[in-house]
Amino acid sequence: AFESARREGEAYFADAAVYIERYLEDPRHVEVQVLADAHGNVIHLGERDCTIQRRHQKLVEETPSPAVDDELRERIGAIAVDAARAVGYQSAGTVEGLLSREGEYFFLEMNTRIQVEHTVTELVTGLDLVREQVLIAAGEPLSLRQEDVRLNGHAIECRINAEDVGNSFLPAPGTITAYHEPAGPGVRIDSGVLAGSEISPLYDPMIAKLVVHGVDREHARRRMLRALDELLVEGVKTLIGFHKALLMHPCFIEGGTCHGLVESELLAARAAELENGRGELLGSDPSRGQTPGLTPAVRTVEVDGRRFEVRVLRPEPPSAELARRRRERKRGGGAGGAGKDAIVSPMQGTVLAVEVAEGDEVEAGQVVCIVEAMKMENEVHAHRAGRVTELSVAPGQPVKTGQVICIVSGD
Known part of the structure; x- marks a missing residue:
């Protein structure tokens, strides 16, 4: 927390000084x-x-x-x-x-x-x-x-x-x-x-x-x-x-x-x-009472100041099935070409700090780097224990969503 406060002060106000105040x-x-x-x-x-x-x-x-x-x-x-x-x-x-x-x-x-x-x-x-x-x-x-x-x-x-x-x-x-x-x-x-x-x-x-x-x-x-x-x-x-x-x-x-x-x-x-x-679909089983191409939903309407819930069947757009297949392909693809050993950036932003070096041994959950996005610091953690290789980022470097940060290879 101390180092994070210093980084934010330096980045936004060119002053890394930190002072303590009462906690509420x-x-x-x-x-x-x-x-x-x-x-x-x-x-x-x-x-x-x-x-x-x-x-x-x-x-x-x-x-x-x-x-x-x-x-x-x-x-x-x-x-x-x-x-x-x-x-x-x-x-x-x-x-x-x-x-x-x-x-x-x-x-x-x-x-x-x-x-x-x-x-x-x-x-x-x-x-x-x-x-x-x-x-x-x-x-x-x-x-x-x-x-x-x-x-x-x-x-x-x-x-x-x-x-x-x-x-x-x-x-x-x-x-x-x-x-x-x-x-x-x-x-x-x-x-x-x-x-x-x-x-x-x-x-x-x-x-x-x-x-x-x-x-x-x-x-x-x-x-x-x-x-x-x-x-x-x-x-x-x-x-x-x-x-x-x-x-x-x-x-x-x-x-x-x-x-x-x-x-x-x-x-x-x-x-x-x-x-x-979605969330209150027809019947207790979300798969019951559905018609192919129609999505059940609950809508809330207001009539004369009173609130009513109305259940409707909304037609799916023609592209819905294609979009579902695309999502399934993405889920099955893992981290893309980098495979299961890759640590990727979950967002677009700027790398503020890199907490590991090439060849370091890391544990699952250990912080690998910190990425700033929308004025907030976000820690990127190792998803598994192993050795860091192919480290490709440095402080101050911009990263894109899904960009490979490093590889963590097991023994």
């Missing part, structure tokens, strides 16, 4: 949206709870936080306003912090920009934050006072990323072959893709932001499940199934932090069952 057990990531103009006016627009994360990167955001009451909101809002005023800040910005179980609030950082999750604040306040930011930049005073701010209902945002939940949320670039967005009351989706769009391995793998607004948290949760069921993205692996599994879990329903659950094998398995509407 299972805190919440709670941030406060602020607006500040050139006339000395500073207000906050409530908090956002961004606790649901993987590898310290946000996946689900909501407002209000299920752990923040009116008194705490006033207190942390005042902290954010004071911080913005102290530095003479002018624009839309976010003060981020950690909220302990005891209600202590610790400053993390201030993001001096519009954030991905600003959408949930817009839905509960009725404000256009981008418009407010532009007006502030034009020298206009804020359009409202603190006492004018009203938080109406509850909003949840799910980040729809091209990631493989079953493979530690690694980016899953590729071409989107089919795409359909949900609609209906209280549903908003911000995206920039269509069928045929490519998700590049060079940038953040976000496909869309799916946001819903409801009269309360439970209403918003159920509305999000319906919207996730309507959302169709094919051609790349996505987090759709993961979000369904998470929002159905008692931990999320109860407003918990879901610590230890998000990156668990249990949730990954459930997400795989729910991917693209």
